[in-house]
Amino acid sequence: MAITDYATYKADAVAPYNSLSWSKDSLATIAGRLSSLWLTAPFAGAAPTTAAVPTSATTGAWRQLNSSGVQRIASIEASCAQGGYLIIADRLSHQGGLSGTVITAQTTNLGTAALTRYTSGIGVMAGLEIYSAVGTTGTTVTASYTNTTPTSGRTSIATTFGGTGFREAGRMILLPLQQGDDGVTAVASVTVLASTVTAGNFGVTLFKPLLAIPIPFNPGQQFVYDAVLNMSTLMPQVVNNACLFTLFVANTSASGVFQGVVNFIEE
Amino acid sequence: MAALTNLSDILNRSTGGNSGTPETIFFYKDSRVDAAAAVATIAGRLTSLWQYEGYPAGGAAPGAVAVPVNTTDGALKQTDPGGGREKWLLGITGSASVAGTLILYDRLLHISGLNATTITAQTVGGTLTRYTGTESVGNQIWVEVYTQIGATSTTITASYTDQDGNTGQTTTATAFGNTGLREAQRIIPLPLASGDSGVRAVASVTVLATTGTAGDFGVSIVRPLAVIPLGVPGVGSIRDFIAGLPSIPEVLTDACLAFAWLPNSTTAPQVMGSLHFVEA
Numbered sequence: 199m200a201i202t203d204y205a206t207y208k209a210d211a212v213a214p215y216n217s218l219s220w221s222k223d224s225l226a227t228i229a230g231r232l233s234s235l236w237l238t239a240p241f242a243g244a245a246p247t248t249a250a251v252p253t254s255a256t257t258g259a260w261r262q263l264n265s266s267g268v269q270r271i272a273s274i275e276a277s278c279a280q281g282g283y284l285i286i287a288d289r290l291s292h293q294g295g296l297s298g299t300v301i302t303a304q305t306t307n308l309g310t311a312a313l314t315r316y317t318s319g320i321g322v323m324a325g326l327e328i329y330s331a332v333g334t335t336g337t338t339v340t341a342s343y344t345n346t347t348p349t350s351g352r353t354s355i356a357t358t359f360g361g362t363g364f365r366e367a368g369r370m371i372l373l374p375l376q377q378g379d380d381g382v383t384a385v386a387s388v389t390v391l392a393s394t395v396t397a398g399n400f401g402v403t404l405f406k407p408l409l410a411i412p413i414p415f416n417p418g419q420q421f422v423y424d425a426v427l428n429m430s431t432l433m434p435q436v437v438n439n440a441c442l443f444t445l446f447v448a449n450t451s452a453s454g455v456f457q458g459v460v461n462f463i464e465e
Numbered sequence: 466m467a468a469l470t471n472l473s474d475i476l477n478r479s480t481g482g483n484s485g486t487p488e489t490i491f492f493y494k495d496s497r498v499d500a501a502a503a504v505a506t507i508a509g510r511l512t513s514l515w516q517y518e519g520y521p522a523g524g525a526a527p528g529a530v531a532v533p534v535n536t537t538d539g540a541l542k543q544t545d546p547g548g549g550r551e552k553w554l555l556g557i558t559g560s561a562s563v564a565g566t567l568i569l570y571d572r573l574l575h576i577s578g579l580n581a582t583t584i585t586a587q588t589v590g591g592t593l594t595r596y597t598g599t600e601s602v603g604n605q606i607w608v609e610v611y612t613q614i615g616a617t618s619t620t621i622t623a624s625y626t627d628q629d630g631n632t633g634q635t636t637t638a639t640a641f642g643n644t645g646l647r648e649a650q651r652i653i654p655l656p657l658a659s660g661d662s663g664v665r666a667v668a669s670v671t672v673l674a675t676t677g678t679a680g681d682f683g684v685s686i687v688r689p690l691a692v693i694p695l696g697v698p699g700v701g702s703i704r705d706f707i708a709g710l711p712s713i714p715e716v717l718t719d720a721c722l723a724f725a726w727l728p729n730s731t732t733a734p735q736v737m738g739s740l741h742f743v744e745a
Contacts, residue, residue, distance in 0.1 A: 200482025412701025430556025
């Protein structure tokens with residue numbers, strides 16, 4: 199099935215299959231750094247421990263309805279107190295309990311739970327999500343992961359971990375892939391090169407970005423993104439049980455209070 | 466662009482109808498190269514993100530002359546169109562940790578391993594497979610630095626074949642070496658000779674005088690496709706090519722899509738974004 203013409207889209211858009219209102223308090227951020235709003239109230243999730251596959255029923259997820267057909271995000275109406283870049287993603291697998299002071303390969307609560315959505319791993323990103331701040335000493339981190347082939351034992355490229363901008367609760371630090379790779383199906387271990395000095399709590403999150411929208415640099419301004427009007431007809435499919443959550447690249451030290459409505463249409 | 470007939474057709478293909486095969490690629494370019502922090506940028510000087518790590522994985526210095534394709538590391542790795550169809554870029558979104566401008570281009574040919582102390586002509590060669598012949602109008606020649614060259618200023622030229630097939634054309638001498646024009650990842654576009662508007666091939670490049678350090682530089686022939694301004698750190702931008710210009714750029718089969726960055730500061734960027742394609 200597809201949306202065959204504009205008239206069909208218009209009919210679907212004015213009577214969406216599902217509309218979800220959601221809001222988020224402001225999260226302390228670092229300008230230009232990616233943050234996860236998973237733990238941000240209201241509708242906050244919890245820091246995971248053992249490896250699990252979150253779904254639309256998991257606390258913190260958007261809890262959109264499942265569909266008997268194909269469900270898509272068609273439009274977003276929202277406002278935010280700060281400019282930035284909002285990413286809506288399907289949270290595929292997560293775990294926690296890793297330490298910022300352990301400098302051997304950490305396997306606590308790892309490997310990650312097997313993907314049940316986007317199982318090929320193509321386009322799936324792996325990030326280190328910080329649940330409690332790790333230390334102020336900057337170091338680097340790598341992970342041993344399985345790519346889309348699937349070949350295990352792949353090693354992500356060392357990237358910055360710990361220190362300002364790479365330590366605070368809510369920060370999402372993406373793990374750059376080894377050459378030849380274009381996605382992740384599992385993470386087996388994480389290795390912090392040197393202690394950040396504070397253990398904190400962080401974990402591995404595998405997610406699939408679905409839609410990204412710019413948040414205008416006009417605090418509080420209402421904005422509307424519509425697939426046809428200004429999103430180049432991008433209408434990402436939302437598969438059943440998807441654990442939708444948001445990530446945010448901030449412009450300043452706070453993400454800003456966010457409120458909005460997301461409209462889903464069904465083919 | 467006769468294949469995309471109207472908005473309803475685009476909508477249909479964007480949602481999988483009529484063999485539209487919609488594809489969305491999310492990318493991330495980390496400000497790191499070979500597991501180390503990327504070299505500082507220079508405001509107003511082009512920086513190559515070819516070797517920046519991320520999603521998909523970063524690329525490598527190419528070595529011998531080669532035609533990179535969509536499966537080459539460093540490319541965005543979009544799928545090729547099937548069934549005799551063409552692929553079209555409908556939109557881009559992006560956000561960067563620092564202000565700048567992101568340039569999407571098709572990397573048509575590249576070579577590295579050239580020496581910034583050699584003052585005789587250094588061979589480039591190779592044969593384009595995309596934007597060839599008269600379609601070469603719009604192709605550009607970029608010098609790309611892979612390992613820092615010397616601190617002595619000089620100039621560089623290239624001998625090339627223009628869009629009409631005239632061989633032995635010479636680019637206008639442009640500054641090469643020294644601060645801003647020597648650091649790894651720096652891109653130095655070579656101005657075409659008067660009257661020229663494209664490039665079919667580059668035979669050689671010549672450094673006028675030694676920069677003092679060999680380093681490692683190369684030549685790329687590229688085809689810019691789209692530009693997205695990311696003027697405020699963190700704040701996203703969007704280019705909707707259905708509603709704006711340029712109007713729905715075509716992405717050729719095997720296109721090696723890659724990014725260049727025009728920075729506003731000395732901080733190497735982290736860049737995230739998405740590209741949305743359909744086939745027709």
